[in-house]
Amino acid sequence: MSDTLLDVRDLGKRFGGLQAVDGVSFQVRSGHVKSIIGPNGAGKTTIFNMVAGAFPPSAGSIMFQGRDIASMPSHEITRLGIARTFQNVKLFRGMSAIQNVMVGRHCRTRTGFLGAALRMPHAISEERRIRAAALEHLEFVGLSDIAATDAHSLAFGQQKTLEIARALATEPKLLLLDEPAAGLNTRETEEIAQLICRIRDTGVTVLLVEHDMSLVMNISDEVMVLDFGSKLAEGLPREVQNDPEVIRVYLGAEYVAE
């Protein structure tokens, strides 16, 4: 038990007539980087959305540290220690980079309307701590020099990194990254890979959805392959890469030669 951070069992989701996810079970072990791969529409993001609480599953359970979090509202799941990024970046419009990260501190802080309005001593000191922590997270991802820039005017790669910083600011035990390398060039992808490794080294477990195979195979401890909403294969990157079923359905002929 102590080693398994996330335990998903028989997870299912129906959208009208479409069975997007069908009886998927998997575990994520503490300290690991686990990747979910599969063709478009395989149900990867749907699983993410259910783990993060964006909508409840139609079937199955999601245990996080021994607690069932299925159909818990997403802000409570975040407080329990699961943070996420989005496939198509979702930053807060009209707020600076550091303010975006400061929102991430929300669930670890307490100042309410009254305390803030009256500038109570505890509110002032907490505000100072929020700013310091946000700056630290920006430094960690390498964005401290653009702290005051409006988030939406940043380059795409910076926006994606900023989203990771915002997620890290919630102090997650499990970080869900939804295609962090999509739309990035090779150099940026390399930087993201290093960043993910550094995040893992701080003790944060990572669950990754990604299309970039070399990124997945390089940094993952374990890989799960989805196809049409069900699990096709699961195991070490090497094993999955050599699984004939996976090669046939997903990876394609060029990987057979490798």
Place this chain on the structure above:
Amino acid sequence: MSLLSQIIQFTFSGLANGGTYILVALGLNIIYNATGIINFAQGEFAVFGSFIMITLCMAWGIPAPVAFPITVLALAGIGALFHRTAIAPLKKPSVITMVIITIGGSIFMRGVAMLIWGKYPQRLDPFIDAPPIRFMDAIIKWDTLLVLVIVALVVAALYWFFEKTVTGKAMRACAENREAALLMGINVDRIVLLSFALSAALGAVAGVVYTPGASMEYGRGPYFGLRGFEVAIIGGLGNSVGAVLAGILIGLFETFSAGFLSPTYKEAITLALLLLVLFVKPSGILGKAEVARLKDF
């Protein structure tokens, strides 16, 4: 009057009112489906339709069968103009911007109506000037029956338009998936323009149908808009079949609660139903719960 004839009486006037609300709600749905926004100026389209009809018939003496299509065309033009001047100039508007702009539009149109037609109610003569039908003790005006026929015809025509014509199908495709429609080579901007024109034309019919034998004043817009919204919500936002059912329901509910509960608090009671529905089942009687939560509106 016996209870039974009271019931008959209320049923007919309820259905007639419901018909008006259905048309307003369908107009709301068309714009909602095409753009994802709720048009707060929808009620003003009905007011304008009614006033233009009044001017044509009462002041200029044009017979109603001629004046009616002119009014509808005029409103289609106003709807298109509204889209071109207030909605189209914004490139990537947020929902909140659109809400505020259509509120601005409704207020503006209200001001124009007040300027042109004045502050006092204006009358429109009944379309059919024959003695009403007496059935048991109930009195049913010919106009009420005419209204029901017109509403039924318009709903049928809309059904035909959306199911059978190319343009109608294109509009439905836009509602289903905007990006896909764009890729298919559908001119989305033109479709949105058309939605506004069609929606305003429907508003005109609603206004015209509501007025004969009654009167219209410049401040009635929010009343139409709210009833239309109530019907659209209860029927499930964007769902036209639901809107027709809900329209009948609201029309009846309104007249029966006014007749049996309290005429003074009719307005409050009917709108309380809206709040109740938002509380219990915001997706409406025919809508799916997740749609209401996930759609932008």
Place this chain on the structure above:
Amino acid sequence: MDRFDWKPFAVLSVLLGYLFVFGKLYTLMLLTRAGMYCIVTIGMCLLVGYAGQVSIGHAAFYAIGGYTSAILTIRYGVPLWGGLVCAVALSCAVAFLIGIPTLRLRGHYLAMATLGFGVIVYSLIHSSIEFTGGSSGISGAPPLTLFGTNLAEDGGIFYFLFVWINVAVFMLLAGNIIRSRPGRALMSIHGNEEAANAAGVNTSAFKLKVFVLSAGMAAYAGFLYVHYDGFIGANSAELMLSVIFVAMVAVGGMANLWGTLCATVLLSLLPEFLRRTQKVKAADLPDFIHNSLGLSDTQIFKLIQKFQELDVLIYGLIIIVFMIFMPQGIFTGTADMFRTLARRVRAVRGKRRVSDAS
């Protein structure tokens, strides 16, 4: 930017001090009203501008505040502070009940629900005559007294001061809120609600809180109004007033407290400005107008009279024009305009210098 900015407050107090000493009584009266509206729109700015939740029913909360206090103090002899507490509490409670169902939903169901709610309140006030006086309203509310002084005396110059001190305090408190944790939570809801939830913000709770807060502030303004004027009528709950409140925030540039303040003062003076134009007599107009229009004096008089009714139309036009052409609001927008103007002037001067040198 995140630090307390005292400069606008300095400007505001100098302006108020000047008006207090030199302003005409009539001007002060108009500005007292504007100040009351400011209290409503500061709350609306947090709700609409910062959290991005449009309410078109805040006149109802304003009216609930005014009527509650008026009825309690006049009919039941409740002391003023009791009226105040009940007014604000009732308004907050009603907002809470309306807010729970509508704020759970994404997007702007709130706009329609509050519109419906506003119409309900208006029609209730209008029809329950024995309780609210119907269309003739309620008069005779006791004037506000503070430290034994009747603030409404002497034409209400002290009321002017009192209301605007209130406005300044609310500006300060609201400014503190937006520069801290709850303020960021509100902005994140407007920025992207889904992401806000994922970042750990309980968006439904914060939307509800700010909605209740703004309703309470509107009720407080209603309370201030009724004990200033002594009278409150059903028109205080009118839809038009609710729309004007939204317009004030929109013209102010949405998430901009000082912009909202400026827009509120300007827009609340608009009807007065239009009324003044009506006082212009046809005979005062220059001859060329008579000649070129070919209208008689009475015709022109009628035209001018119509002009006064334009306020509804103009409010609508202002909303549309500002949303399309100056979404950053009157405050930032004007500043931007001056900045571009200054840059142009500098550029022209620079060119001239270059051409002089050559």
